[in-house]
Amino acid sequence: AQKVTQAQTEISVVEKEDVTLDCVYETRDTTYYLFWYKQPPSGELVFLIRRNSFDEQNEISGRYSWNFQKSTSSFNFTITASQVVDSAVYFCALSGGSNYKLTFGKGTLLTVNP
Amino acid sequence: DGGITQSPKYLFRKEGQNVTLSCEQNLNHDAMYWYRQDPGQGLRLIYYSQIVNDFQKGDIAEGYSVSREKKESFPLTVTSAQKNPTAFYLCASSPQGNNQPQHFGDGTRLSIL
Numbered sequence: 001a002q003k004v005t006q007a008q009t010e011i012s013v014v015e016k017e018d019v020t021l022d023c024v025y026e027t028r029d030t031t032y033y034l035f036w037y038k039q040p041p042s043g044e045l046v047f048l049i050r051r052n053s054f055d056e057q058n059e060i061s062g063r064y065s066w067n068f069q070k071s072t073s074s075f076n077f078t079i080t081a082s083q084v085v086d087s088a089v090y091f092c093a094l095s096g097g098s099n100y101k102l103t104f105g106k107g108t109l110l111t112v113n114p
Numbered sequence: 115d116g117g118i119t120q121s122p123k124y125l126f127r128k129e130g131q132n133v134t135l136s137c138e139q140n141l142n143h144d145a146m147y148w149y150r151q152d153p154g155q156g157l158r159l160i161y162y163s164q165i166v167n168d169f170q171k172g173d174i175a176e177g178y179s180v181s182r183e184k185k186e187s188f189p190l191t192v193t194s195a196q197k198n199p200t201a202f203y204l205c206a207s208s209p210q211g212n213n214q215p216q217h218f219g220d221g222t223r224l225s226i227l
Binding site: 043 | 145147159202204206212218220221
């Protein structure tokens with residue numbers, strides 16, 4: 001069975017602080033895919049990044065960066081110099097095997113205060 | 115613009131009533147999904163469909179039904195058998211393949227009158 005754990009339920013920071021959102025996953029599949037989504041107050045989920053299990057390179061996109069480590073089954077997300085617009089719920093998700101099911105973590109509510 | 119349209123945005127259900135949530139996509143995606151979101155629970159999969167005229171139960175299918183008669187449409191019916199239907203419902207679609215990111219609609223918030 002697949003499982004995604006986001007241990008941080010809520011995080012509150014002040015604007016311009018760096019913040020890291022943790023994601024730990026469990027799977028028996030040798031090939032799998034990890035995703036991060038952002039859910040702003042409006043409700044829709046916005047896709048941020050996908051990473052496959054064979055690619056452990058870190059990725060940076062503007063103020064966002066992701067650290068994938070198979071040895072610790074983690075796929076952490078860092079926002080550098082946070083902004084108020086980053087306030088949202090962030091979900092980590094996992095898919096693998098032969099089906100299309102995405103297993104979501106319970107999400108981390110990030111509040112960035114001015 | 116391509117995207118996923120969910121309607122209505124807010125829906126109220128009376129006791130014993132079935133209600134249907136609409137989901138339409140113009141992204142030409144083969145796969146479509148319905149999720150339920152409760153506070154602090156993340157997203158849980160209700161049903162998914164990989165192709166027209168075929169669908170599978172997700173983790174919490176009891177009390178729900180779906181149909182997939184057209185590629186663009188995947189309506190969800192919340193039946194009277196669903197005893198706790200108050201939640202935020204999200205529809206998503208994706209191309210074939212479990213490596214494909216899912217694209218989400220804006221959601222429907224269902225409440226009990």
